[in-house]
Amino acid sequence: VDFFDPMLSGFEVALHPTNLLYVLAGVVIGMIIGVLPGLGPVATIALLLPITYEISAESAIILLAGIYYGAMYGGTITSVLLQLPGEAATVITTIDGYQMARQGRAGAALGISAIGSFIGGTISILGLTLLAPVLAQFALDFGPPEYAVLALAGVLLVATLGTVSAAKSLIAASIGLLLATMGPDPVLASPRFTFGVDGLADGVDFVALAMGLFGLGEILYNLEHRARAKLGRAKVSNVWPSKEDWRQSRGAVGRGSVLGFVIGLLPGGGGVLSSMAAYAVEKRRAKQPERFGRGAIEGVAAPESANNAAATSSFIPLLTLGIPTNPVMALIFGALLLQGIPPGPRLIDENPEVFWGVVDSMYIGNIFLLILSIPLVGLFVKLVMVRDSILAPIVVMVTMLGVYTVNNAVFDMFIVIFFGIVGYLMKKTGFEPGPLVLAFVLGSILETTFRQSLRIFDGNPAGFFGRPISATLIGLTLLILLVPFALARMRTHRQLSDESADSPGAEKATTRDSVD
Amino acid sequence: VSRPLPDAEAQPEDGAGLFEEEEIPRAGPVGHLVAGIVPVLLGLFCLVYSISLSVGTPVNPGPGLWPATASVLLIVAGLWSLVFERHRRDGEAFTRGGLGIGIGIVTLIVYVFAMRRVGFEIPTLLVLAFWLRFLGKESWLMTAIVSACTTAVFYLLFIVLLGAPIPRLTFY
Numbered sequence: 001v002d003f004f005d006p007m008l009s010g011f012e013v014a015l016h017p018t019n020l021l022y023v024l025a026g027v028v029i030g031m032i033i034g035v036l037p038g039l040g041p042v043a044t045i046a047l048l049l050p051i052t053y054e055i056s057a058e059s060a061i062i063l064l065a066g067i068y069y070g071a072m073y074g075g076t077i078t079s080v081l082l083q084l085p086g087e088a089a090t091v092i093t094t095i096d097g098y099q100m101a102r103q104g105r106a107g108a109a110l111g112i113s114a115i116g117s118f119i120g121g122t123i124s125i126l127g128l129t130l131l132a133p134v135l136a137q138f139a140l141d142f143g144p145p146e147y148a149v150l151a152l153a154g155v156l157l158v159a160t161l162g163t164v165s166a167a168k169s170l171i172a173a174s175i176g177l178l179l180a181t182m183g184p185d186p187v188l189a190s191p192r193f194t195f196g197v198d199g200l201a202d203g204v205d206f207v208a209l210a211m212g213l214f215g216l217g218e219i220l221y222n223l224e225h226r227a228r229a230k231l232g233r234a235k236v237s238n239v240w241p242s243k244e245d246w247r248q249s250r251g252a253v254g255r256g257s258v259l260g261f262v263i264g265l266l267p268g269g270g271g272v273l274s275s276m277a278a279y280a281v282e283k284r285r286a287k288q289p290e291r292f293g294r295g296a297i298e299g300v301a302a303p304e305s306a307n308n309a310a311a312t313s314s315f316i317p318l319l320t321l322g323i324p325t326n327p328v329m330a331l332i333f334g335a336l337l338l339q340g341i342p343p344g345p346r347l348i349d350e351n352p353e354v355f356w357g358v359v360d361s362m363y364i365g366n367i368f369l370l371i372l373s374i375p376l377v378g379l380f381v382k383l384v385m386v387r388d389s390i391l392a393p394i395v396v397m398v399t400m401l402g403v404y405t406v407n408n409a410v411f412d413m414f415i416v417i418f419f420g421i422v423g424y425l426m427k428k429t430g431f432e433p434g435p436l437v438l439a440f441v442l443g444s445i446l447e448t449t450f451r452q453s454l455r456i457f458d459g460n461p462a463g464f465f466g467r468p469i470s471a472t473l474i475g476l477t478l479l480i481l482l483v484p485f486a487l488a489r490m491r492t493h494r495q496l497s498d499e500s501a502d503s504p505g506a507e508k509a510t511t512r513d514s515v516d
Numbered sequence: 517v518s519r520p521l522p523d524a525e526a527q528p529e530d531g532a533g534l535f536e537e538e539e540i541p542r543a544g545p546v547g548h549l550v551a552g553i554v555p556v557l558l559g560l561f562c563l564v565y566s567i568s569l570s571v572g573t574p575v576n577p578g579p580g581l582w583p584a585t586a587s588v589l590l591i592v593a594g595l596w597s598l599v600f601e602r603h604r605r606d607g608e609a610f611t612r613g614g615l616g617i618g619i620g621i622v623t624l625i626v627y628v629f630a631m632r633r634v635g636f637e638i639p640t641l642l643v644l645a646f647w648l649r650f651l652g653k654e655s656w657l658m659t660a661i662v663s664a665c666t667t668a669v670f671y672l673l674f675i676v677l678l679g680a681p682i683p684r685l686t687f688y
Contacts (some may be wrong), residue, residue, distance in 0.1 A: 401674055
């Protein structure tokens with residue numbers, strides 16, 4: 001009873017006409033930007049932060065969440081029809097999705113990805129509904145040392161599970177940690193890294209930083225990489241997958257959903273990583289792996305189920321522990337802070353309308369997406385025709401004016417321009433801005449809890465191992481960090497012993513494989 | 517550094533870059549060296565600055581202890597990347613396209629100053645037009661339509677709907 005009452009009253013929030021409108025707006029915007037190659041969910045959510053400031057907290061998060069999981073649906077459409085992934089999490093779908101379209105099975109591919117997305121999303125919301133309250137209850141016992149370990153794990157795991165090199169992600173993360181220290185010292189209030197500039201006295205504004213790195217930086221980078229879509233006209237005939245299609249892909253949908261749910265919980269895991277992992281799993285366990293890359297329906301079903309499941313489950317660490325695990329969650333963390341609601345284990349009890357309203361809105365949003373995605377396919381495909389040369393200036397101007405409205409500060413506009421340049425240069429030189437923004441958000445939590453912990457432990461860092469929960473968390477983190485490393489090591493080793501018999505140069509070649 | 521997923525490695529993470537991969541050349545050795553050294557130098561600067569803030573003791577940390585820790589992390593990661601990843605060619609060369617981006621950034625800086633003086637309407641219209649016509653190579657007709665409509669929509673959105681106190685055009 002304790003659990004069902006607030007959950008049901010969450011539906012009252014979610015079904016309120018205003019919020020229904022925000023769910024609908026969120027998923028439609030999400031699908032649109034999912035289709036547009038120049039604009040992803042991270043950039044869009046960053047751009048909309050100033051607007052969410054004007055509406056109520058639950059509506060704001062309902063809208064932003066809708067954009068995130070909506071984008072997972074939208075990105076699929078262009079991946080399948082045009083071999084043009086609108087969104088990073090659907091890149092892997094192009095491989096088999098586009099092949100299916102070329103064989104005249106575009107409808108089946110889109111149909112199965114919509115159904116898979118719906119199932120993956122819904123399984124994940126069920127998991128969120130059941131798991132989050134338990135986890136939040138558990139996290140109430142956490143003290144500063146546990147939070148310090150969690151935040152540190154967040155920073156380290158994001159760096160190693162990311163899509164670029166671990167060292168480069170760590171560099172970006174350390175810069176994020178340093179940027180977070182700008183402004184007054186959290187304990188002593190003495191200024192740090194302000195260099196006497198008035199605008200920096202309170203540190204760098206999160207919204208300006210995120211809009212610069214993700215919004216402007218992304219646009220500038222894409223300007224150079226303007227995607228000229230080779231618009232082949234794929235015909236979408238029958239959008240319902242046949243019985244045979246369903247029989248072939250239902251296992252993939254199930255595995256993808258569960259895998260996506262689990263990866264979404266991990267720091268650094270999100271739509272991108274989960275879709276790739278799900279594809280790899282299907283290919284590895286397939287009886288005829290050679291079908292993959294030639295229009296295997298499992299190659300569409302698994303990643304599409306996984307990216308939606310992950311998009312949803314990544315809300316769990318944020319809403320129960322207050323630890324964002326990927327850039328989108330970092331932005332939603334920022335949006336909650338803007339509203340004066342610190343995310344953490346108390347969120348469920350203190351702001352049940354936000355927690356349950358958002359969770360329950362996801363059930364509704366997924367139904368909207370299932371209903372909308374199929375009939376609107378034709379319309380969405382036309383959106384790809386919107387050229388970046390038209391989209392980019394509009395988005396840039398929205399960024400500039402939007403950031404001004406948050407604090408009515410001209411200084412923030414310069415911050416956006418500065419971080420726009422930084423974001424552009426980072427992408428040019430092979431860095432990802434994601435770990436930077438995430439570490440920026442986690443930085444202040446990490447510093448405060450780290451200093452409090454040291455005080456508790458009388459300055460002895462070994463104290464972190466003396467508390468059962470923090471020691472377990474350290475162990476888990478090390479496990480997650482080291483297992484992939486060990487697995488790769490084993491694989492290299494096996495290859496080495498296989499090949500060294502054949503040629504003397506094999507050893508050198510395999511070692512380089514594992515480095516690159 | 518190895519990854520658990522071989523497929524993940526083969527895929528570019530950015531959708532738009534998927535087709536342009538061969539068009540933008542990879543950065544040369546000098547470019548990579550600079551990209552590797554800058555983080556280390558930044559880390560050294562931050563470390564020196566943090567120490568100047570006073571590090572304190574573990575029981576009683578000064579304001580500089582935490583930034584110093586982060587700086588050390590930055591230096592270590594930077595050196596790691598510099599030494600062990602020098603064969604990774606994940607940077608891009610700066611091409612002529614970069615010039616347009618530089619010009620675009622300059623227009624934005626001018627925009628901020630102009631907006632404060634004459635209100636946001638005219639600068640918004642002009643910057644949009646500049647980006648559309650000269651950076652985007654759109655036709656004059658398209659430029660006129662898109663920039664005028666966008667400015668009007670912004671006025672409706674930010675001024676009428678949100679009531680944001682953005683500097684506006686005033687008639688003396």
